[in-house]
Amino acid sequence: MTKSMEIEVNGKRYAVSYPPDTPLLFVLRDELGLTGTKYGCGEGQCGACTVLLAGAPRRSCQVPLSAAAAKPVTTIEGLEKDGRLHPVQQAFLDAGAFQCAYCTSGMVMSSVGLLETNANPRQEEIVRFLQGNVCRCGTHPRVIEAVEHAAKMMQERAR
Amino acid sequence: MNTVKERLVAEPERYEFNAPPIHQFALARREFFKVLGAGIAVFMVGKDALAAQETAPGSRSFHSEELPKEITSWLHVGEDGTVTGFTGKAEMGQNIRTSLSQTIADELRVPFASVRLVMGDTKLTPFDAGTFGSRTTPTMTPQFRRVAEAARNLLIGVAAKEWNVAPEGLVAADAKVTDPVSKRSLTYAELARGKTLAQNLPAEDPVTPATEWKIAGKPLPKVDGRAFVTGGHKYTSDIRLEGMLYGRVLRPPSFGATLASYDDTAAKAMSSVVVVRDGDFAGVAAPSAHEAQKALDAIRTQWKEVPQVSSKEIFSYLKNNAEPSSNERFRREKGSITEGLAAAAHRLDATYNVAYIAHGPPEPRAAVAQFADGKLTVWTGTQRPFANRDELAGVFHMPESDVRVIVPDTGAAYGGKHTSDAAVEAARLARAAGKPVKVVWTREEEFTWAYFRPAGVIEVKSGVAADGRLTAWEFHNYHSGMSGIETPYDVANQLTQYHQVPLVLRSGSYRGLAATANHFARETHMDALARAAKADPLEFRLKNLSNARMRAVLEAATKSFGWPRKKTQEGQGFGLACGDEKGSYVAACAEAAVDRALGDVRVVRVVEAFECGAIVNPDGLRNQVVGAIIQGLGGALFEAVEFENGQIKNPRFATYRVPRFRDVPEIEAVLLDRKDIPSAGAGETPIMAIAPAVGNALFDATGIRLNDLPLVPNGLRKA
Numbered sequence: 026m027t028k029s030m031e032i033e034v035n036g037k038r039y040a041v042s043y044p045p046d047t048p049l050l051f052v053l054r055d056e057l058g059l060t061g062t063k064y065g066c067g068e069g070q071c072g073a074c075t076v077l078l079a080g081a082p083r084r085s086c087q088v089p090l091s092a093a094a095a096k097p098v099t100t101i102e103g104l105e106k107d108g109r110l111h112p113v114q115q116a117f118l119d120a121g122a123f124q125c126a127y128c129t130s131g132m133v134m135s136s137v138g139l140l141e142t143n144a145n146p147r148q149e150e151i152v153r154f155l156q157g158n159v160c161r162c163g164t165h166p167r168v169i170e171a172v173e174h175a176a177k178m179m180q181e182r183a184r
Numbered sequence: 185m186n187t188v189k190e191r192l193v194a195e196p197e198r199y200e201f202n203a204p205p206i207h208q209f210a211l212a213r214r215e216f217f218k219v220l221g222a223g224i225a226v227f228m229v230g231k232d233a234l235a236a237q238e239t240a241p242g243s244r245s246f247h248s249e250e251l252p253k254e255i256t257s258w259l260h261v262g263e264d265g266t267v268t269g270f271t272g273k274a275e276m277g278q279n280i281r282t283s284l285s286q287t288i289a290d291e292l293r294v295p296f297a298s299v300r301l302v303m304g305d306t307k308l309t310p311f312d313a314g315t316f317g318s319r320t321t322p323t324m325t326p327q328f329r330r331v332a333e334a335a336r337n338l339l340i341g342v343a344a345k346e347w348n349v350a351p352e353g354l355v356a357a358d359a360k361v362t363d364p365v366s367k368r369s370l371t372y373a374e375l376a377r378g379k380t381l382a383q384n385l386p387a388e389d390p391v392t393p394a395t396e397w398k399i400a401g402k403p404l405p406k407v408d409g410r411a412f413v414t415g416g417h418k419y420t421s422d423i424r425l426e427g428m429l430y431g432r433v434l435r436p437p438s439f440g441a442t443l444a445s446y447d448d449t450a451a452k453a454m455s456s457v458v459v460v461r462d463g464d465f466a467g468v469a470a471p472s473a474h475e476a477q478k479a480l481d482a483i484r485t486q487w488k489e490v491p492q493v494s495s496k497e498i499f500s501y502l503k504n505n506a507e508p509s510s511n512e513r514f515r516r517e518k519g520s521i522t523e524g525l526a527a528a529a530h531r532l533d534a535t536y537n538v539a540y541i542a543h544g545p546p547e548p549r550a551a552v553a554q555f556a557d558g559k560l561t562v563w564t565g566t567q568r569p570f571a572n573r574d575e576l577a578g579v580f581h582m583p584e585s586d587v588r589v590i591v592p593d594t595g596a597a598y599g600g601k602h603t604s605d606a607a608v609e610a611a612r613l614a615r616a617a618g619k620p621v622k623v624v625w626t627r628e629e630e631f632t633w634a635y636f637r638p639a640g641v642i643e644v645k646s647g648v649a650a651d652g653r654l655t656a657w658e659f660h661n662y663h664s665g666m667s668g669i670e671t672p673y674d675v676a677n678q679l680t681q682y683h684q685v686p687l688v689l690r691s692g693s694y695r696g697l698a699a700t701a702n703h704f705a706r707e708t709h710m711d712a713l714a715r716a717a718k719a720d721p722l723e724f725r726l727k728n729l730s731n732a733r734m735r736a737v738l739e740a741a742t743k744s745f746g747w748p749r750k751k752t753q754e755g756q757g758f759g760l761a762c763g764d765e766k767g768s769y770v771a772a773c774a775e776a777a778v779d780r781a782l783g784d785v786r787v788v789r790v791v792e793a794f795e796c797g798a799i800v801n802p803d804g805l806r807n808q809v810v811g812a813i814i815q816g817l818g819g820a821l822f823e824a825v826e827f828e829n830g831q832i833k834n835p836r837f838a839t840y841r842v843p844r845f846r847d848v849p850e851i852e853a854v855l856l857d858r859k860d861i862p863s864a865g866a867g868e869t870p871i872m873a874i875a876p877a878v879g880n881a882l883f884d885a886t887g888i889r890l891n892d893l894p895l896v897p898n899g900l901r902k903a
Contacts, residue, residue: 043472043474044474047474051472051473051474054422055424055430055472055473058424059415060415060418060419060421060422060424061414061415061416062415063419063421063546063547063595064421064548064624065546065547065548065627065837066627066836066837067626067627068627068836068837068838070836070837070838071546071627071837073546100415101414101415102414102415102416104414105414110410110413110414114413114414115413117413118405118409118410118413121405121406121409121803121807123277123406123409123412123413124277124278124279124596124807124808124811125276125277125545125546125547125593125594125595125596126277126412126413126417126595127277127419127545127546127547127595127596128546129412129413130415133413151845152845152846152848153845153846155845156844156845156846157844158844158845159546159837159842159844160546161543161544161545161546161596161598161815161842162277162546162596162807162811162815163810163811163812163813163814163815163843163848164807164810164811165814165843165845165848166810166848166851167807167810168845169845
């Protein structure tokens with residue numbers, strides 16, 4: 026049942042022993058201590074557990090460990106570089122785009138994923154992309170504002 | 185209904201019962217300075233405690249080892265100048281860690297960044313009944329102002345003594361005391377060094393008026409914001425202790441079901457698995473979540489189920505099962521309904537139904553429990569840490585002093601985290617395991633075994649005279665609650681009554697309590713009456729409303745919205761509603777768009793005006809108001825708990841629809857800052873006006889009057 030595997034998370038390789046069908050979420054949180062990725066529903070309906078799998082946003086509660094072993098994983102803890110926040114993190118901070126902030130990791134990771142493929146999304150595109158991320162505190166307008174702000178910052182940094 | 189119901193103990197809007205607080209505080213003064221280091225401390229004491237002390241000599245400076253039991257808040261200025269405030273309140277996204285820190289910084293005259301708050305820790309903070317009822321701002325803000333002011337005066341006193349001058353001429357600013365004459369100054373850190381000065385003070389000391397606030401009143405960003413965007417903040421569910429096990433609890437297949445047979449042989453045979461059976465409680469703990477799940481699945485059970493009321497029949501059930509009138513908790517009557525109705529030119533009777541809804545907090549209920557040296561420590565995301573502690577002490581037959589409950593800043597509650605369920609479960613498993621245990625409820629457990637905002641039936645009878653003035657108002661609420669039950673309109677003949685009904689589903693507080701249901705019924709009814717009287721809904725309300733604060737929010741909201749609006753397209757409609765509760769005032773205008781062919785209903789725009797006295801943090805307030813509007817849209821449009829045979833039929837985000845990005849309209853929050861009025865709380869009232877404003881807009885768009893919440897769970901298709 027339990028199988029030894031290697032996974033790469035935030036540029037580091039880890040050897041883990043788990044049943045291969047264990048959701049990546051629980052390995053990240055319980056085994057690696059990367060608790061920034063949140064459990065919200067366990068069925069891919071709320072987006073709180075979103076991570077990047079080879080750069081693409083995925084619900085880690087729906088990704089079996091075996092599927093994660095082949096691809097690099099990025100979690101919220103892996104965004105900050107040399108003490109400098111990722112522009113999306115900075116934009117969320119600047120916009121105050123959180124209240125209880127439990128959904129924030131997932132929102133940030135989804136938004137990073139969006140901006141990877143669409144550097145300058147229109148508001149409708151942001152809404153469509155984040156439709157799977159639940160915020161119960163009702164901070165949606167600020168999240169949209171933050172993503173737009175982050176897109177601008179990233180374009181400026183790229184220049 | 186049956187005995188099982190009695191076990192489903194609710195917290196039915198507990199603070200409306202005005203339960204007296206049970207003061208508990210055991211930290212001695214000596215220990216206090218041992219924990220925090222030397223410095224200066226000020227304690228806020230309840231009136232009675234102070235009166236008792238004043239019989240002793242040296243009353244105002246504090247000499248005894250024991251702190252009085254009625255201390256409600258305190259503040260410490262450390263030798264490094266760090267200021268620490270202590271409160272039993274909990275941070276759950278409502279941003280009080282920030283707003284209370286602002287208040288302390290403002291009154292103590294220190295930079296915002298030098299203040300930290302210790303919150304919701306039964307060992308370190310004063311007793312607190314709980315974080316609910318929009319009480320934090322109106323109670324804690326003035327208390328912290330007073331302790332901060334007293335600390336400032338203490339520091340001035342220390343400086344005066346040092347310089348041998350009169351304290352009256354000294355100035356405190358920017359964490360320093362300065363003598364304007366000699367130009368000498370000492371920092372608070374220097375003044376606190378080597379001191380163990382403590383003072384307690386009564387509740388009536390004056391404070392800085394809002395017009396002179398410098399740090400409070402500003403839109404400062406959330407304290408520790410960086411920890412939330414980096415995933416660094418540790419919620420309860422993120423805590424990992426050495427040797428910690430993961431716990432799961434056995435749940436019945438339906439409400440009220442009892443164990444008929446139970447066999448845990450297979451689960452017990454699994455290595456490193458702890459299985460607990462204690463009466464109706466059964467659970468497991470294992471070194472990993474998946475092992476715990478496997479062990480839970482291996483327990484074989486049979487259950488005896490009992491008949492249960494279903495959501496299909498809930499409203500007639502509630503109406504027919506009200507307790508006899510002698511048990512009515514609320515009845516207010518003035519004038520004569522009969523005479524009022526006789527004087528009416530238009531009469532209107534209507535019934536409004538409100539469904540159960542769920543809080544669906546993003547972080548499900550969670551707790552980590554640890555027994556060590558005969559003491560129990562529990563980390564849990566609760567709104568009532570002291571009540572959790574007391575319940576744990578009771579359950580485990582321990583003195584309260586041996587139980588400590590700590591509330592990490594929590595993944596929201598919305599009124600849904602009053603109870604101690606996860607705390608008791610984790611502690612029960614931890615005691616059996618002899619190791620720390622973490623219990624995190626699954627989303628399905630959260631949707632099923634937490635508690636709900638109660639359903640209700642509201643009946644209104646009313647009359648309005650030919651000149652548009654209300655003549656009669658009779659209002660009956662069955663089950664959902666008393667909050668916001670009284671009309672703010674001027675009506676000579678009134679009868680308002682709350683009818684208690686035994687619980688069907690486990691029910692309790694939800695943001696705004698029954699005020700949302702009562703406002704929905706009242707403001708929908710007012711809209712219908714305005715139509716009957718052929719009056720504009722705004723003018724009709726203003727004609728019957730003398731409360732100046734309510735008129736002000738109505739006027740502010742309608743002005744920004746552009747009321748009255750002309751329709752420019754098919755299916756467009758406009759509605760408004762207003763209300764007041766817990767010392768704050770709200771008015772909302774909504775624009776809706778309905779496509780009758782597709783059944784598609786969309787809220788296009790909401791303008792809401794809100795007034796809660798002097799604003800402590802306009803940015804945090806805006807977040808709360810906009811958040812309440814969006815959360816309110818869920819209960820208004822589509823949220824409803826469906827249940828049948830004691831089972832929740834939609835216990836997932838896939839089936840219980842909550843507002844998502846696409847549901848969010850253009851929102852404008854108009855915040856009225858009344859610096860002349862003490863700050864009230866803002867967590868709840870902004871949710872109350874949304875449902876009726878939207879319902880009234882849908883009527884305007886379609887001519888269909890929707891009297892039930894949710895309004896359009898399945899859209900609004902032309903029949």
